[in-house]
Amino acid sequence: MPHWLMKSEPEELSIHDLQRLGHARWDGVRNYQARNFVRSMAVGDLFFFYHSSCPEPGIAGVGRIIASAYPDPTALDPQSHYYDAKASADKNPWSALDVEFVEAFPRVIALGQLRDLPGLSELPLVKKGSRLSVMPVSASEWATIQAV
DNA sequence: GCCAACGTTGGC
DNA sequence: GCCAACGTTGGC
Numbered sequence: 657m658p659h660w661l662m663k664s665e666p667e668e669l670s671i672h673d674l675q676r677l678g679h680a681r682w683d684g685v686r687n688y689q690a691r692n693f694v695r696s697m698a699v700g701d702l703f704f705f706y707h708s709s710c711p712e713p714g715i716a717g718v719g720r721i722i723a724s725a726y727p728d729p730t731a732l733d734p735q736s737h738y739y740d741a742k743a744s745a746d747k748n749p750w751s752a753l754d755v756e757f758v759e760a761f762p763r764v765i766a767l768g769q770l771r772d773l774p775g776l777s778e779l780p781l782v783k784k785g786s787r788l789s790v791m792p793v794s795a796s797e798w799a800t801i802q803a804v
Numbered sequence: 805g806c807c808a809a810c811g812t813t814g815g816c
Numbered sequence: 817g818c819c820a821a822c823g824t825t826g827g828c
Contacts, residue, residue: 663825663826665826686824687811688811689811708825708826708827709825709826709827710826713826713827713828767827784808784809785808785809785810786809786810787809787810787811787824787825787826789825
């Protein structure tokens with residue numbers, strides 16, 4: 657079963673928000689490479705929940721996919737921060753999916769810590785200049801991070 | 805707030 | 817198709 661990592665700004669949706677809600681729609685992905693990964697996710701896949709653009713960037717917990725990709729409604733909503741004027745109901749290039757809470761780590765695994773772990777050098781997250789917000793995590797990378 | 809790195813846009 | 821300008825991401 658594939659594993660993933662997805663970034664979220666905790667001010668928008670944190671692992672603790674997801675814990676409180678139980679489940680949530682993961683939307684607003686506006687990058688084609690990230691979207692393609694979203695589209696290849698399947699129900700049951702696990703992902704690391706990464707907190708970005710915050711005081712303590714890092715992996716904050718784990719979530720699970722509970723509904724595979726469907727057209728992202730925020731692209732069609734003029735009120736949404738993620739509104740895309742070029743999208744229509746017929747032609748919506750963006751995808752969302754539904755996720756559920758699995759686990760919140762007792763402490764965030766900081767980005768600096770991740771950089772120091774051997775075996776993660778191929779993970780886009782730790783590569784200089786990478787801004788990819790959704791990425792695959794290999795079985796060995798997953799195990800390495802889970803062992804922290 | 806700064807700024808490096810990247811993706812997207814649009815003129816040509 | 818090239819590439820400069822611009823906007824965004826995201827750590828620091």
